[in-house]
Amino acid sequence: MFAQREFTLPVSADGEATLTAFLPAQPSGRAIVAIPGGGYRSTSIGNNAQWAPLYNELGISYFILKYRMPQGDPSVPISDAETALHIVRDSAARWGINPRDVGVMGTSAGGHLATWLATSAEEGLRPAFQILFYPVITFGEGCHQGSRDNFLGAEAGNPDKVARYSTQNRVSASTPPAIIFANSDDRGVPPEFNSVPYYVAMVLNGCNASLHLYPEGGHGWTFARPYRYHDQVVDELTAWLAALK
Numbered sequence: 001m002f003a004q005r006e007f008t009l010p011v012s013a014d015g016e017a018t019l020t021a022f023l024p025a026q027p028s029g030r031a032i033v034a035i036p037g038g039g040y041r042s043t044s045i046g047n048n049a050q051w052a053p054l055y056n057e058l059g060i061s062y063f064i065l066k067y068r069m070p071q072g073d074p075s076v077p078i079s080d081a082e083t084a085l086h087i088v089r090d091s092a093a094r095w096g097i098n099p100r101d102v103g104v105m106g107t108s109a110g111g112h113l114a115t116w117l118a119t120s121a122e123e124g125l126r127p128a129f130q131i132l133f134y135p136v137i138t139f140g141e142g143c144h145q146g147s148r149d150n151f152l153g154a155e156a157g158n159p160d161k162v163a164r165y166s167t168q169n170r171v172s173a174s175t176p177p178a179i180i181f182a183n184s185d186d187r188g189v190p191p192e193f194n195s196v197p198y199y200v201a202m203v204l205n206g207c208n209a210s211l212h213l214y215p216e217g218g219h220g221w222t223f224a225r226p227y228r229y230h231d232q233v234v235d236e237l238t239a240w241l242a243a244l245k
Contacts, residue, residue, distance in 0.1 A: 061095055
C-alpha cells in the first residue's frame, strides 16, 4: 500500500545475489538494508518482506538482500552485503535517500552478517545503525553450530577464526547504534551467548545500544505470525528509529 516502487537489482556478477527495493511514496531520507537469516544455508526472504509496509509507511526506503551462501568462504556473503550498501548509497540521490542514514536489519544468521558490517567493514561501508532480531553473534560457546559450520567450513574448529568472526569481539567505540530483540527461551540462538554479549560489548565501548529480551517466543518469529510481544516490538522499534539522529 505504501510502496511507490518495487524492483529487484543484481548484486553479484552471476546474478545469484540480488537486492529487492521497496521505495515509499514520501521518502524521509532513511533507508534500511535487510539481511535475512537461514543459517548461512539459505535466505529467509519472506519474513523480511513482511516489514516493508511498516517501513514504507514511516517513509523509510527498504531493501532486502538475497546473498550467496559462503560454503566455507566468509568473503562471499560479506562481499554481497558490502555491495548492497554501496548500491543503495550510490543511488541515494535518485531514490530520495540520505547516504549517511542507511542502516541494516539482520535476523538470525543475517544478524551475524549485519554485525560484521557494523563492526568490521571499512569505515565508508559501515551502516549508520543496526536493527537485530535474535542475531547469531558468537561462533564459540553457545553458538548456532549450523551457521558457524556453513560460514567457516573446514575452519570451523580453528580457534583464531572462531574468535575473529564472533562479532562481540569486534565492537569498538565507532560501532554504530544498535537495537536488539530476542526471546529468553530461544534455544537455537541462546541470547545469553549472543544478543547479551553483543549488547554488553556495545555498552562497554560507549555505543548507543538498546536490548529487548522477552520471556517467550523462541527463535525465528516473524512479523506476521502471531507473537505475544508484536506490538511492543513495533512500538520500541519505531520510537528508537525516531530518536536516532
